[in-house]
Amino acid sequence: MAITGASVSAAPTPMPSVLRLGIQAARAGPCATPSSSTPASLAALAKHLAGRLRLSVELCPFADTTAAATALAKGSVDLALLTPATWPIVNGRGRPILTLRPQGALPRSPILAVTRATAGPLTAAAIAARRVITVKHDALGYDAARAAVATHGGDAINRQPSTAVGSFSAALATLAAGKADVALVPTDLWFVGCGASKTVCAPYRIAWQNRPIAQHAWVLRGGLPDELRYRLIGIFIALPLDNPQAFAGAAGGVRGAFEPTEASALDAGGKGR
Structure with a gap:
């Protein structure tokens, strides 16, 4: 017998089996797990994320943030560090989740x-x-x-x-x-x-x-589960204490702290509200 009026919840988006991390490099290349030639801080970051998320982490080298933003918009990378100048390339197909506040820098208070x-x-x-x-x-x-x-x-x-x-x-x-x-x-x-x-x-x-526009933000590709976003935020915030070497890889060697951020953190076209 059919049941009318019952609502069926959509199945949650599953966690990916691989997290593709966009990184800055002198030469662009395909996504791959860390090798012996991978800088120690980036290898530590990939290993730390893989252990905490229980998935494989691949590093995807890009020559600049424009290329990284283009790849994220196309869905060929999952997480990349972008700037206000390259954010428009994403065009709604990703969301800033973390900003880095360098030691001694101004807080991005509303x-x-x-x-x-x-x-x-x-x-x-x-x-x-x-x-x-x-x-x-x-x-x-x-x-x-x-x-x-x-x-x-x-x-x-x-x-x-x-x-x-x-x-x-x-x-x-x-x-x-x-x-x-x-x-x-x-x-x-x-x-x-x-x-x-x-x-x-x-x-x-x-x-x-x-609030002041962020100079950089880690942007997560759209279509990924909220669970991944929340877990990444928690992992990155704890990096300075949990794994300083991995933090150096995520922060590009800059001293400071990661902070969760709003979806408009890189929106240079924002007119306020």
Whole structure:
């Protein structure tokens, strides 16, 4: 007897038996498991991933990130380190999953552009043309706020002065007095400052929000299971402690830490939201 109205869940995407890892090399070549000529750090990375994921790992050498992005878009490589310039080649057929924050580098914290409520939405370029203030949230807050605008098309902000005020309430007061057009503030300050009272932030609006574009990100090919993405994120984050040599291979010898990232991390065309 047929059962009507019953829903059938789609079968989960199976884990691959091979993970093809795109790497930078002096000469391009076919994907292959590590050999005696493979740099020790990359061989350690392949071995570590294979052991943790319980699958075979092949290294796919490319001369540059353009070739790696093209291969990922065609489905001939599964994971590659790409840049904002090469990200458009992927054209939706992959997702950034990890960024590397070099030691001492600015955090990619979300930044809000706050204006008076009567103002309309802004682009990064429009923000750079306004009178901008920032909040002295922490030692890196000023530079991080300007970097968020600059990397999304508002690079003119780096060529003009910007006043830093001492607190979130001072920023709102400066906007209210008409002494500035835009206040760049970290997301947490907005929610903490506005959460205590519904009326405090009523005269203001968020006209733009974004975070600095990542310089590099590991991009996972589309169509692969979410389980693989989550496991890769966990493995890469733990690399500095679990396997420093493998971390050196994944980070290109740069000291720092891997961080999980948003899908738009490399999107240089982002206009904020």
